[in-house]
Amino acid sequence: MAEWTHEARACLESYLAQVAALARRQGDDAEEIVSDLREHICRETEETAGALVTADALQKTLAAVGTPEQVAGVDSVAGLPPLEPGLTRPVRTEARIRAEASLDHSPYSLVPLQIWVVIALLGFEGIGNLLAIPSNPVSALWLGAKILFVTGLLLGWRWVFIFFLFEAAIHVVFFFAAAPVVSLINLALFVLVASAFRFYFPKRDAPTFDWARIRDK
Amino acid sequence: MEPLDLDNWTTQLRKGLLELCIVNLLAGGEMYGYDLVKQLGRVKGLVVTEGTIYPLLSRLRKSGVLATRLEESASGPARRYYALTPAGARLRSLMNTHWRELVGGMSELQEKGGREHG
Structure with a gap:
């Protein structure tokens, strides 16, 4: 079984948490979707990356899997990679994720x-x-x-x-x-x-996942 | 008047066809979710973003079209296998009938248009 770097693991968890929050908002079975997606991403990344999975290797997989919005079907063009050159998706911040989580069915899901x-x-x-x-x-x-x-x-x-x-x-x-x-x-x-300091004082401008980086690949 | 957004049109068309592709793929027997997604990715012209298939599979399961079972895997997390339910098989038959009618009708229209402007 491949070893994951701390950064890669954190990126994966951040990505899946975003998918779960959006899927719940859509009324979907978030646990089932995230479970399948995790299996898909791990298998794909470990096959291509080999023994050590880095954040770069993970991002290549995620580029094919889609952004959390695409996966959850939030985009009006979900189902296709809307990768028009020059367009970038806003970087997702802790503050934004928390704001989205407040719309979630489980508002306390992010409490440490x-x-x-x-x-x-x-x-x-x-x-x-x-x-x-x-x-x-x-x-x-x-x-x-x-x-x-x-x-x-x-x-x-x-x-x-x-x-x-x-x-x-x-x-x-x-x-x-x-x-x-x-x-x-x-x-x-x-x-x-x-x-739990960061839960109460999140880094407002610190990206948890840089979608622009994926889109540019 | 704004011109038709071709990208959006093809996106909507493909989205509508995804369910039909899934039920037809599963007509041959149950499939592991990952393999199902990979096979859909190879359907010419469909152009899917891999992750978008899983919510669709989940919705089809909830609506009774698909059934799932988990199988333990030695190499990682348990794998979910998808199969058509009897209701799903009936739906597949109806969807394919509609699809053939639609393709037939479209072909007639295209031929008619080709003759008139040919």
Whole structure:
């Protein structure tokens, strides 16, 4: 089995994610289409590239397979490669992909895994807070904060992302001596959420896949 | 008045024929999706973008024209095989009948036009 470079693998996943988002918008079975397409692309690329699949080799395959819009049938001329010389397709940015994903049937499909882990942990803590309200009414305040964090982290609210990091960092320092376990849990939450930085602050002008490059080949 | 966009016309014509090509290819028996796409690519004049076939296959499966089965592959992900359902076979027969009528009618028109302007 051929080995894929990190760049090639990232390009493939980016491409398939774009196809999936567009296919869902069209009401198609995105999983089935992406599964077939992945098989097709991997087989074709590995046959031509040999032992090591590079991003260049992948792009040659994708040029024949079509742009995500063509594959999903979004173009009015889908089914044919509309490669008129001089025309270029706009470069797709993280911001654009996120905007498209917001129209998807599954608006949370791009939320990073680590955020889901944090949300699960906050959920468990929130249940504890809820049960503690009768004996300690202040717990309602912590429960409210957790609801805010879960909502904000899921919806990509930047101020909640920053506030969460600030609050977790305070807890790490505050409980460091008195309750090391609590401090450690907050450190883990801080690291998990901080690692999703690009989800909340995507590189606006960084292309994830340069279609102009493919079209020019 | 704008002239006819020939590229768009041929695109629409080919798109309409893709389903007919697929059901005729599958009339000979089930096919692996990749092979099906490659064979369609070799149909003279059809000019397909390979990736566009998979959504079409998925839609044909959802509408009951095609059935699929997965087969494990030693060299990679499981392979999906496509086959005509009985309803698909009936549809193929009807589509081919319409196609022959259409081709016959078009040939008559072309001959008639050729005689009048010849």
